[in-house]
Amino acid sequence: MAQGIPSGASGPGSTIRAVAQLSPDRILALHDAGAGLDGTERVLLALSIHQPGGEANVPLGIRDRILLDMYRVTFGSVIDAVATCSACALQMDVPLDAATLVVEAKPDASPQILVDDWSILVRPLDTADLIRAALCQDRTAAALTLAHAAIVSATCEGKAVAPDGLPPAIARAAEEAVMALDPMAETVVDVACPACGSVTPLGFDVGAFLWRAIDQAACGLLDDVATLARRYGWSERDVLAMSPHRRLHYLAAAE
Known part of the structure; x- marks a missing residue:
């Protein structure tokens, strides 16, 4: 599934090419290739899937818009973040809606x-x-x-x-x-504390959240492969070729 997303980060009226959902094979390939890389290198690796060549020169707002859409079409629109209240130190679960993180450039923005x-x-x-x-x-x-x-x-x-x-x-x-x-070059979300009412700014790093989701999904896929390989003797290729619904059925039957 692909989703087109408009972007004003590179100028009024510009658009970003549709971002495709990460397949199981792609998730595992990213998981393998990203091992040992730092955060910036991982961001560029993920971006290279959508925009091969010149990844480091993509404006930050467009870069994060692409990564945000990659997260949304692959893992869903809700991003579970955590913030600590700056006043009372309460740790807060902060579910973020990817759509609310999108900020368009003003039509009259000029370089x-x-x-x-x-x-x-x-x-x-x-x-x-x-x-x-x-x-x-x-x-x-x-x-x-x-x-x-x-x-x-x-x-x-x-x-x-x-x-x-x-x-x-x-x-x-x-x-x-x-x-x-480029208003999305830096994303900060104000989080109100339910205990004391203080507002804490939360810096949002979409690259970090995307890679956390990739790593978690990859580990889950590898566990599925191991389980079904032991039970039925299927190869990794066989398991990954199944739809998620069919794979879940076989996993339930293997218990």
Whole structure:
């Protein structure tokens, strides 16, 4: 099953090609290939299924939109997250609806900023930018690396200006323009505590949730194969070729 998803992250009116459901074979292949990889490498591996070549240069919002839809069409629309209240430390189960996490770019979002004598051209950040920022010695340097990466060019009265030479107000305008172009680049969900009423921001990492689901599904599939192989002598290929409904029937009969 495939699901088309519109996206404004790369500009008004743009669309993302339909994302296909992960088959049992694909889930096991990802599980094997992802063993030993870090989170960023796993994200790029999953993205390569849908967008082979240049995965690291896909804008972050589009990247996460693809991964979110991959999760939804394969594992369902509900994502079970956990948050800890920042005020009373209560651990909260937070079921998230994938549809509510989708944020469209504003129709008037533009990569160009014109303020007084300033002209700034910006672009959305991508995974390659995050990888470079992760190599920095501290968070301040990493933040500067990302801010500079988002600025394609800057001029004042027609003269080129380096990214670190922007006045604070212009730098903030550039940051806001990047966020407007790619609003899903960073997803934060406000969670209200049922005990004390305090609101805790929960950063949502769709890549981490997708891979947790892939790993859990892969382990379940391997257990099914082992059970049916012992009971009936079937090969892994035979078991994975069955529909989930038929496989469950045989598992019940094998008990």
